């Protein structure tokens with residue numbers, strides 16, 4: 105087969121990292137994405153010169169998951185800074201400090217991986233210097249603070265943060281930054297006495313073109329395959345799951361031919377670490393849910409009772425608790441919540457959990473019935489009651505629901521003229537059919553729902569006050585999706601397979617980046633909108649994984665106006681809105697500064713200023 109090498113210009117547009125080597129293993133092309141993924145190019149905020157560690161230098165380290173680094177430390181290496189932790193396990197979070205090759209005993213703090221907390225912090229003082237290290241699992245950053253200088257790093261799967269202070273001056277002589285494996289700056293290498301590179305404030309890049317691939321990369325399986333492929337030892341492959349510099353990636357290898365001669369090979373790297381990250385986060389949510397459930401042990405029945413009502417956030421558990429209580433007695437209920445939050449589904453769940461679950465559940469959408477037909481639809485009519493009526497007469501919804509539940513959705517749209525009749529029947533459980541003279545007695549539960557502010561409607565004279573008090577005996581408020589965004593994982597897990605089945609397509613997964621986009625959005629249409637967006641994405645996505653570009657949602661100003669925090673100077677509010685927009689877009693572009701500036705049409709100085717502000721928040 106004949107392959108043409110992609111031109112440089114084109115490769116810079118690619119979403120995948122691309123590395124091309126000739127048959128001698130010399131790197132001829134290394135696109136921007138590959139540099140970014142491997143950390144060949146990194147942006148540093150502070151400078152330090154090239155150097156190596158010396159006896160009595162102070163080492164401060166913060167490992168999110170000990171032992172997960174390639175070439176990383178082993179427990180025995182920690183002894184070099186006076187730390188002895190024989191029970192330290194792979195994956196534990198480790199915060200520690202100590203002096204290199206000194207007799208002094210270092211200090212450490214360890215958190216096992218299955219203990220769930222939001223922050224893990226260690227504060228200390230060493231030789232009069234205040235140090236503080238912290239892992240924030242929610243925002244996924246790890247930070248070391250020396251006096252008041254903060255070194256923060258955001259991570260996907262793990263990060264090993266290190267700062268070294270000079271024994272005499274106590275100045276920072278080394279700090280860890282992204283891409284440390286490519287820069288050969290793993291702590292193990294440093295503690296073994298190897299030199300670390302100089303860092304310049306701004307963009308730092310390792311020269312890779314015309315270097316041998318093994319000068320830049322270790323001889324891992326994938327790099328070995330690349331060399332073998334360029335030498336025709338293997339033909340290549342597509343989409344193999346592998347690790348490159350600790351990043352989970354799908355790797356594709358192809359030979360490059362000129363005529364019939366093999367002149368090299370290229371490696372395409374598709375970063376899937378974010379997907380893994382989403383998995384990890386999902387797992388954390390599940391674990392938190394488990395803890396929450398344990399905390400609510402006494403009432404655990406209701407958590408299990410409504411499996412159709414997906415979500416385990418605190419606020420939804422509270423809804424389930426109330427709904428469980430409500431299902432156990434025959435009182436009328438009012439369900440409040442924005443459109444698409446699941447009011448209908450909740451009403452049905454309550455009916456199904458009640459003693460009368462095998463009796464009818466009748467759902468009526470009040471705004472779909474013309475006012476002129478409302479009475480006959482609700483209460484039925486006798487034969488010949490009016491022209492055009494059914495000869496035999498008809499049962500109304502109240503009679504149909506007898507013994508079970510009548511669910512009146514959109515009660516806020518109930519015509520004013522009919523409200524008094526509704527009040528009567530709710531109070532007395534008795535009514536007359538249209539054209540009838542016999543009062544009919546029913547025994548049923550009435551659940552009403554609305555997305556309107558009924559209190560306001562009462563004030564404005566649109567809704568009868570007496571009816572409002574009658575139906576507001578037991579209100580349940582369903583929170584909007586944006587206020588229980590942790591439920592997004594379970595909802596997607598529930599909805600996606602159903603949508604795929606319905607459409608008749610293969611099951612799809614969702615990328616971590618897409619989940620981030622979903623989480624950043626405000627979901628004015630709630631779960632109904634989420635269903636629609638996912639369905640559209642399934643239709644647009646030709647592969648197995650839904651990417652953020654398949655999600656047709658926009659993070660607009662409209663999404664953020666629904667706030668009650670404006671009682672302060674306008675300038676402050678505007679600043680925080682601006683910050684929020686920048687943060688959203690920055691996260692949306694996967695922390696791509698260039699893209700963020702392009703989208704927002706802002707200058708570099710402004711973006712950097714705002715990012716700094718975000719970091720300090």
Ligand SMILES: Nc1ncnc2c1ncn2[C@@H]1O[C@H](COP(=O)(O)OP(=O)(O)OP(=O)(O)O)[C@@H](O)[C@H]1O
Pocket residue numbers: 412413414415441442443444445446447448449450513554555631632635
């Ligand atoms: N917690 C949930 N778990 C699973 N699906 C849900 C949940 N909440 C809502 N849905 C789904 O979202 C869609 C909208 O829900 P539903 O019709 O119950 O909302 P609603 O609040 O009654 O909306 P409206 O006010 O517009 O009538 C439905 O397809 C429903 O199945």
